[in-house]
Structure formats: C-alpha cells, structure tokens
Amino acid sequence: xxxxxxxxxxxxGPKINCHAFGVRLQSQKISFDxxxxxxxxxxxxxxxxxxxxKLGIPEIKIDKLRLKNLGAEIKGDKSHIVLNSxxxxxxxGSLKGVVDLTYVPKFTYELKGHFEKVDMAELxxxxxxxxxxxxxxxxxxxxxxxxxxxxxxxxIYVNIPEEGQIKASLLKPLMQHIPKNSQQRKDLELLMKLxxxxxxxxxxxxxxxxxxxxxxxxxxLESNRFDLDVNLSTDIxxxxxxxxxLDNLQKILSTIGGGV
Numbered sequence: 001x002x003x004x005x006x007x008x009x010x011x012x013g014p015k016i017n018c019h020a021f022g023v024r025l026q027s028q029k030i031s032f033d034x035x036x037x038x039x040x041x042x043x044x045x046x047x048x049x050x051x052x053x054k055l056g057i058p059e060i061k062i063d064k065l066r067l068k069n070l071g072a073e074i075k076g077d078k079s080h081i082v083l084n085s086x087x088x089x090x091x092x093g094s095l096k097g098v099v100d101l102t103y104v105p106k107f108t109y110e111l112k113g114h115f116e117k118v119d120m121a122e123l124x125x126x127x128x129x130x131x132x133x134x135x136x137x138x139x140x141x142x143x144x145x146x147x148x149x150x151x152x153x154x155x156i157y158v159n160i161p162e163e164g165q166i167k168a169s170l171l172k173p174l175m176q177h178i179p180k181n182s183q184q185r186k187d188l189e190l191l192m193k194l195x196x197x198x199x200x201x202x203x204x205x206x207x208x209x210x211x212x213x214x215x216x217x218x219x220x221l222e223s224n225r226f227d228l229d230v231n232l233s234t235d236i237x238x239x240x241x242x243x244x245x246l247d248n249l250q251k252i253l254s255t256i257g258g259g260v
Contacts (some may be wrong), residue, residue: 016041022243023080028163031062039074039120055083066091069149072110075168086113093137110145117162136164136196154209166221171228184226198223213237 006022023035039053057070067090072083083099097113118138121133138160145153168191178185191198202222207215218233 016043030062031058032057034058037074048076051076051081058086066126067095076101091120091122092117093139094149095142097142107148108141108145112141112143115139120160132166133167133170134160136160136200136203137162148237151209154215155206156207158205160200160203164200164203166200166203168196168198169191171198174228174230188226198228199225200228210235224234232242 003023003025005020005024007020009017009021011017011019011106013141018037018039018041020035020037022033023037024033025031025035032174035055037053037055039051041048042050051074053074055072055074057069058068060067061069067088069137070086070088072086075082075084085103086095086097086099088095093116095113095115095118097111100110120131120134120136120138124259128231138158140156140158142153142157144151146158148244157176167186172192175188176184178188181194188198195201200221201224202220204220206218208217210216214238216233221230222231241242
C-alpha cells in the first residue's frame with residue numbers, strides 16, 4: 001500500500017492544524033488521489049487526545065467501482081476515527097452514511113449507509129456481465145464490517161421501485177411451470193428469443209453473510225404483465241470469501257436466478 005501527499009501544512013496553537021493536499025492512496029482494491037484532509041488535533045502527553053476536521057475526495061476506485069465527490073466530517077481520538085455525514089455520488093445516485101475506523105488494538109472498519117436511485121445501467125461500466133441483465137434505479141441499505149483482509153459482516157437490501165427490469169432469459173427456469181399454450185408463455189418465449197427484458201412491478205433483494213465464505217440471499221419479483229410472483233431464498237458459497245463478493249456478483253446473480 002502507498003500513501004503520500006503533494007503538500008502538508010502545519011499550524012500550531014492551542015490545537016495543531018494539519019492540512020494535507022493531494023493525498024494519494026494506492027492498494028490492491030482501493031485507490032484515490034487529490035484528497036483534501038483538514039484536521040485539528042489536540043495532544044495530551046505527546047499522544048492524540050482528540051481530532052476533528054473534514055475530508056474531501058474527488059474520486060475513489062474500489063475494485064471496478066468508481067465513487068465520486070466523497071465528503072465527510074472527521075471525529076476521532078487515539079484509537080479510532082469516525083467519518084460522520086458521509087456523502088458520495090454513486091452512478092447517478094447517492095450514498096449517505098457513517099464509517100467507523102478502529103486502529104487500536106487492530107485495524108477494523110464498519111460502514112452503515114443508505115443509497116438512493118443508483119442507475120444500474122451506469123453500473124455496466126464496472127460489471128457488464130451482471131448489470132447488462134438488470135435495468136432500473138436501485139435504493140436500499142448496506143452494512144459492512146471487517147478488516148483490510150476480509151469482510152466479517154455483510155448486509156445489503158436493494159429495492160428497485162423505478163422502472164425495474166430483468167433480462168427474460170434469467171426467468172427460463174420458470175417456463176416448466178407455465179402452461180404451454182398460454183399467452184404468458186408465448187410472450188416470455190418471444191422476449192427470450194429477442195433477448196428482451198421483463199418489466200417488474202416489485203423487485204427486492206436481500207443479502208446477508210452467514211460467515212466469511214457464505215451468503216444468504218433472498219429475492220422477490222412481481223410482474224403484473226406476466227402474472228409473475230416469485231419469492232426465493234438460497235445460500236451462496238463464495239470463492240475468495242466475502243472480500244471477493246464483488247468478483248462473485250455474476251455467481252450470486254446466477255445462483256439466485258437458477259433457483260427461480
């Protein structure tokens with residue numbers, strides 16, 4: 001991991017002010033540059049008693065994801081830092097939340113956030129195989145907890161209330177339950193042949209970690225046009241643990257879709 005800055009300015013007084021410009025971080029999964037960090041630091045016996053300030057990052061890369069215009073208020077002490085009022089632009093949508101970073105006795109982090117109107121069509125830039133099969137604007141909640149090596153806890157709830165659509169081919173396992181000569185089946189078969197999408201009236205997804213190598217997933221899909229009502233729960237084994245969840249998005253989608 002590499003961390004550096006273009007310049008750092010210190011001002012002394014009752015509090016020490018540290019203003020770092022052009023902060024850059026490069027690691028295997030996360031990287032950013034041009035970050036601006038402005039901190040007021042109170043020392044006691046040559047140790048940090050209290051710190052507060054603001055953080056701004058124009059763009060962060062997390063694996064294949066791109067997050068823009070991150071801003072947060074910083075509050076902390078000698079053992080942990082909290083990023084309050086965290087905001088970030090996320091694929092034409094937004095995320096708001098809080099991050100708690102603990103570095104004594106060991107480094108851990110916890111993120112709790114709510115995202116709104118994330119455009120899944122835009123996410124194709126990052127994960128073409130997955131988001132080429134889904135359309136709509138997603139909102140929901142996310143909770144992550146872990147260490148730099150892995151996630152210990154993952155909880156994600158996704159709701160797609162606006163123009164949700166799913167590739168018709170993902171509903172192929174349903175065909176055996178639909179009468180052969182029904183209009184419903186004919187319409188679905190035509191959409192599959194045309195590689196088209198099914199308009200959804202309800203689309204919800206829940207993912208929750210069972211341990212570092214397993215997720216529990218549930219999905220609810222409803223389409224009035226196709227008289228579709230699906231409720232499914234399944235367990236998902238992950239290669240590379242929960243930290244590999246981003247790399248396993250295709251497997252997660254396929255596992256859930258295959259059980260419809």
